[in-house]
Structures are given as structure tokens and as C-alpha cells.
Amino acid sequence: MSAPAPSDTAASGTVYLDHAATTPMLPVAVETMRRHLLEVGNASSLHGSGRAARRVVEESREAIAQALNCRPGEVVFTSGGTESDNLALKGILWGRQAQDPRRTRILSSAGEHHAVLDPLHWLAERGQAEVELLRIDSAGRLDVDAMRAAVERDPESVALISLMWANNEVGTLQPVDEVVRIAAEHGIPVHTDAVQAVGAVPVDFAASGVDALTFTGHKLGGPYGVGALVVRREVPVTALLHGGGQERDIRSGTLNPPGIAALAAAVRSAIEQQPAHAARVGALRDELVRRVREVVPDAHLHGDPGQRLPGNAHLGFPDCEGDSLLMLLDAQGIECSTGSACSAGVPQPSHVLLAMGCDPVQARHSLRFSLGHTSTASDVDAAVAALGPAVERARLAYGRAL
Helix, strand or coil: CCCCCCCHHHHCCCEECECCCCCCCCHHHHHHHHHHHCCCCCCCCCCHHHHHHHHHHHHHHHHHHHHHCCCHHHEEEECCHHHHHHHHHHHHHHHHHHHCCCCCEEEEECCCCHHHHHHHHHHHHCCCCEEEEECECCCCCECHHHHHHHHHHCHHHEEEEECCCECCCCCEECCHHHHHHHHHCCCCCEEEECCCCECCECCCHHHHCCCEEEEEHHHCCCCCCCEEEEECCCCCCCCCECCCCCCCCCECCCCCHHHHHHHHHHHHHHHHCHHHHHHHHHHHHHHHHHHHHHHCCCCEECCCCCCECCCEEEEECCCCCHHHHHHHHHHCCEECECCCCEECCEECCCHHHHHCCCCCCHHHCEEEEECCCCCCHHHHHHHHHHHHHHHHHHHHHHHHHC
16 A cells, blocks of 8 residues: 555544544545446446456456465455355355255354354354354454364364454454364365455465455455455355356356456555555554553553554553543544444443453443554544543543443
8 A cells, every 4th residue: 555645534634543444445446446437338248348347357356366366266256344254154154064964063253243243143043053152362362272172072063164364353363374274174164254454464365275265345445345255166155145147156246347446456556565554554553552551551452462453453441431432532533433333322342352351341441543544643643632631531421420
């Protein structure tokens, strides 16, 4: 990713520190999408316009494959991370069960994104899978020994293992390589949700040994509503959507050439610039954490202190409600996230922090600051300046609430 340029939010006085939710589109992706938006043609049509649209799709597929080190035929375009996760979990489970009905178990971690947890719960509630969510430690890292024990208890019954590459809330990088080695001993496919990882840390599909990998455009500088599941051709995948038979008959639906072209441009740029991006954003993140601790001495970092996403700073502020603190910062133009789920407007403690051993009160006192390609030193300055007074006000409100 290129050096940061002034953004619309910066011009309006807003400091955007929620790149883990969505990062602004890269200029190269915007230009690529703009160039293709006025072109007509369904990529499944046989006439000239259709063939031109198909060429855009296939050239994009090849560019993504080169960037991620996979085969072009392994890239299945979807609407984004949630669809890709659902396709991997349900599709591979059903495909494996069709080969052997004994394969009823799915192993995952307690710290996964809801795009993984919710389909797993859906499968379990309907008796279609036995789901085991394995523990994570106080840094948010999977307990590999627990994973090995779960596999070895009955390897023939395991249909799939799913482990995120990097935690979306606390930023901890997961031991995907160790899990792959365990799974390979028993011929078990491994899926990884790499939505937060692609473009932020090195991701090499072939070298990783995983069998399926999820990523999406809007987390790495591409457009909303387009992503992919990279899945080895030898892995059986039952389709969730049926229709025109697009995408290897795994994912039917009219393809989106402008979005796919913009996705490919963003993936290529993000991966080419990843080392420089990680160094720059990581330095800003470290500066933010250091200065926040000076302003709020009892603030503490959640997640692995070293093996983490470069742009992630997940900080706990004792005697605060994260949602109150978030709104106080938002009123000053500082946009970040609590990283916790919200149901019907009622704040809920983060399931990730609870799984890490925090009590419900601790799991509600945190904020996630996530930096990206438009982040600058002035963003850090503004966030630090706003945070001290916001914490004081949030603590006063918290004291009254008690």
C-alpha cells in the first residue's frame, strides 16, 4: 500500500481508527472499478461483450492467484467473508459427509468471528454437526494441545478444522501452521478465516498447507460486497447456492466483473506493499499504545504483545464502559470500535475476551483501535489528546452507574 493520502474523513476532521471493520478503498482499486463500471456484459454470455466480461474476471482470478500463491482454479468468488466462511464450513462438511457419514465433527476455537461461530451453531442446533470450540489462552491464542487431543480422540469423525489466521478483535496471530501439521497426519482439511490477515501479514496459500481460505475486499482496500474462498480442487464442497453453475458449480450467481477487478487490484497492491505497510502501521500502533499508557497509566493491551496484527491495538480501560467511552470519543471525531457484539441495542461483553479469561466487567471495558493505510501520526496525536478526558468522563459516569 502506498503512503497515506489525505482522506475525506481527515478533511472533515474525523480520525478514522476502525480499519479492522472496513478500510478505505485504495486509489488503484477505485480507478480499476470506475474503468469497468460502464462496461456491459454478463461473464456467462457467449457474445463479444460477455467474453470481454469473462476476460476481466479470469485475468483478475489469475492476478489474485499469483498474489496469494494458489492456482487460479482454486479462487471462488463470493459476496465477501461471511458467505465464504459459510460456504467453507457447510459446504466442506456436507461434501465430506457425502463421502463418509461418520464425519460429523467440526473443530474450531472459542475466539472465532461470528461469521464462523454462527454457522457452526446453526449446524449444531440442527443436528448436522458436532461442534467443538476449543479454548484459547489469555493472549487469545488457540490451545494447540487441546486441538491435538480433540483430533486424536477420534480422527475419523472429524470433517473439518476451522481456525482464523488472526483474531479480528485482539489481533493475535493463530498457530495455523501447527494445526495444519496435526490435521495432515489424519487427512483432515483445514479452513482459515484470513479476512484480517491478507495484506496485513504474509499469507501464502500453498505454503500454509490449509485447504480453504477466506478473504474479503473491504478489509484490504477493495470494494464492499466482493471476496473469495480459496479452496483446493480436491476438497469436496457442496454448493449452498444453486443456479447457473458459475464458479465450479460451487457458487452460482451472476459474477461482478467491476468488483472482482477492483478486488484483484487491491489484493495485488496490498500484498506487494505488505512489508512496508506493516512496518509503518506497526510503528504508529506502538506509538499509540505507548502514549495511551502515559495518559491512562492503568490501560492495558489485550492479545499477544508480539505475534499480532500490525495495526491492532486492543486496549482495556478499567472502571469504564467501552460503549460509553466509544461515544465520548466519537463526539470528538475519533472513530474506533468496542469489538463486542450488540444485540437489539443492548451491549454484550466480548465473547473473545470472555474466552480469554476476562470476567464480564473486564470484557466490557475495552476499545479496539485499528490503523490502516490512511492512518498518520496526526491521527495518533488526536486520539491520545481525546482519550484522557474521555476516560475521566467515562469513569465518572461508571461510578454513578455503580
